[in-house]
Amino acid sequence: MADFDALFDEYSDKVYGLAYRLMGNRDDAMDISQEVFVKIFRNLKAFKGESAMATWIYRIVYNTCMDELRRRKIKQVSIVDKPDLVDDNISVEEIYEADERKKAVHNALYKLDDDQRAVIVMRDIQGLSYEEIADVLQCPLGTVKSRLSRARLNLKEILKDYMELFDEVDV
Amino acid sequence: MDCDKVKELLPLYIDGELSDDEMKAVSEHLADCPQCMEEYEQSKNIAAACKDLGFPAPPPDYKERVIAAVEKDSKKQRKGMFGAAAAVIAAALLIFISISSIGDATGTKGVVSGLDGMEQQEQTAPSQNQALTGSDSFMGDESRAVSEATGSSPQEEGMASIAEAPQSNDKADQDTSAEEAPDTSKSAEQNLAIVSANTEQRKIIKSAYLSLETEKFDNTVNSIIGRATALGGYVSNSEYNNRNEGKRTAHIEIKIPQQSFEQYLGDMGGYGKVVEDRRSGQDVTAQYIDTETRLKMLKIKEERLMELLSKAETLQDMFTIQDQLTNTQIEIERLTGDLKRWDDMVSYSTAVVDIYEVAKIEPEQEDNPNIWKRIGKAFVDSIKAIGRFFEGFIVFLFGAVPYLVLIGIVAWGVVTFIKSKRRI
Ligand SMILES: [Zn+2]
Numbered sequence: 001m002a003d004f005d006a007l008f009d010e011y012s013d014k015v016y017g018l019a020y021r022l023m024g025n026r027d028d029a030m031d032i033s034q035e036v037f038v039k040i041f042r043n044l045k046a047f048k049g050e051s052a053m054a055t056w057i058y059r060i061v062y063n064t065c066m067d068e069l070r071r072r073k074i075k076q077v078s079i080v081d082k083p084d085l086v087d088d089n090i091s092v093e094e095i096y097e098a099d100e101r102k103k104a105v106h107n108a109l110y111k112l113d114d115d116q117r118a119v120i121v122m123r124d125i126q127g128l129s130y131e132e133i134a135d136v137l138q139c140p141l142g143t144v145k146s147r148l149s150r151a152r153l154n155l156k157e158i159l160k161d162y163m164e165l166f167d168e169v170d171v
Numbered sequence: 172m173d174c175d176k177v178k179e180l181l182p183l184y185i186d187g188e189l190s191d192d193e194m195k196a197v198s199e200h201l202a203d204c205p206q207c208m209e210e211y212e213q214s215k216n217i218a219a220a221c222k223d224l225g226f227p228a229p230p231p232d233y234k235e236r237v238i239a240a241v242e243k244d245s246k247k248q249r250k251g252m253f254g255a256a257a258a259v260i261a262a263a264l265l266i267f268i269s270i271s272s273i274g275d276a277t278g279t280k281g282v283v284s285g286l287d288g289m290e291q292q293e294q295t296a297p298s299q300n301q302a303l304t305g306s307d308s309f310m311g312d313e314s315r316a317v318s319e320a321t322g323s324s325p326q327e328e329g330m331a332s333i334a335e336a337p338q339s340n341d342k343a344d345q346d347t348s349a350e351e352a353p354d355t356s357k358s359a360e361q362n363l364a365i366v367s368a369n370t371e372q373r374k375i376i377k378s379a380y381l382s383l384e385t386e387k388f389d390n391t392v393n394s395i396i397g398r399a400t401a402l403g404g405y406v407s408n409s410e411y412n413n414r415n416e417g418k419r420t421a422h423i424e425i426k427i428p429q430q431s432f433e434q435y436l437g438d439m440g441g442y443g444k445v446v447e448d449r450r451s452g453q454d455v456t457a458q459y460i461d462t463e464t465r466l467k468m469l470k471i472k473e474e475r476l477m478e479l480l481s482k483a484e485t486l487q488d489m490f491t492i493q494d495q496l497t498n499t500q501i502e503i504e505r506l507t508g509d510l511k512r513w514d515d516m517v518s519y520s521t522a523v524v525d526i527y528e529v530a531k532i533e534p535e536q537e538d539n540p541n542i543w544k545r546i547g548k549a550f551v552d553s554i555k556a557i558g559r560f561f562e563g564f565i566v567f568l569f570g571a572v573p574y575l576v577l578i579g580i581v582a583w584g585v586v587t588f589i590k591s592k593r594r595i
Pocket of ligand 1: 174
């Protein structure tokens, strides 16, 4: 189990974080993370190192999330509302360290299509390179570029009523 | 290049991922088009805001849950591989049920005390030899050899107990046939003492999930956080959502000193309508004790290595010992960390509370409010009963090893026979 500890310590936070940002809530992030590590340990022997360990693991996270999201869409038993855009009259900021910009972006992300949200999360939140994203998604670099391009335009469009939040130049 | 084209290229421009010509053209356009410059700043700031979101920290029981899932899965896979073994165990279960229903209590009791003796020996190493010598009179040469092997390698606890299982059974059989009651009852008493000592310092990680509905959202949130602080707790994480219709929600994770946990949860009803209340406790006593034991042994090893190091005569010896010493110390550090983490998780319980703002609280439905608790209790009782049943079964299983081997061989023969027939 020594391998497990090392591997877990290195990737656990990233797996959970990526799952959280793709799924949008903690319960799902936990379920997905468990499933991901089960898959990792089933397939660790089969992992040939043809790609980096990191992107291999992110690929498992991405595929597991997309499978789950797709499964839910097909089921459509009850349509769960995606989080709506944030209202302006917030009264308990002091407790939540409310950051208008973060909230607006967080909510806007879940209005994007799942595959577009995925590229934004991997590029802008996780900071992966275009090449790494292409490796995770198993698609050509051009596809990453066009998908990210569309995703950013859509995200900006969703946020257009909140643009004053993004006007001030800061570090 | 016109403004529309520039807007289209901006998303990749901010990463510098356009062709050289395009990068240059966009840069030149931005230099003398204030509107596009503003668009550019906004795009950059949105990307920066995404980066600010970051990844949330996983919950404290994350690793335990992942390990549990992985272990469960690997067991499932092993089960698939050893389907035949499962069939044999099922057969043993049937035999066990029939025997225990006949009421052959003495036989199983004997096995129980035999196995208990083994457990005790694992936990209290010094008294182990004494216990074994005490039963020497019943043992043949073969079993004495096993006990000597156990004594000589205390590190290999797991292996030792497996090697010991059938022998304990032999001993028990002889106990009952020779009617050596005093010896058995004595060891049973000792075991009882050990068990009760353990229950007093059980390491249980408590957590609860509650979901509350409230008309007075701000009051509820403030009360829940205020009460936690008053009890010596703190908020470890919180998220806040404000939807269009003005129905706000909050997700708060709170750490409360364990001794005040029940009290805190009990107070929740006063802050809003509790629509969901799930509580759980994860017992890590076994892992904790195991880790403590390993830590003790490692510290002994560390001491010995340091002693050796001071006596080392060649450089090569010194390097080898130093290397081992470093590894041992790293492991000691890791285990100490594990223990501390468990202590922290045990001393602070976790309450996860979701709060939903509602226009008006739905009136309570006209059913007995305790029914769910009763169902829950009945469920837990049944699980416990099943647990007790399987304890008995496992004890029996060890006792039945000789028969099982026989049944296994027969089953294997049958399976091979069928397979060979199919192939033809
Ligand atoms: Zn322009």
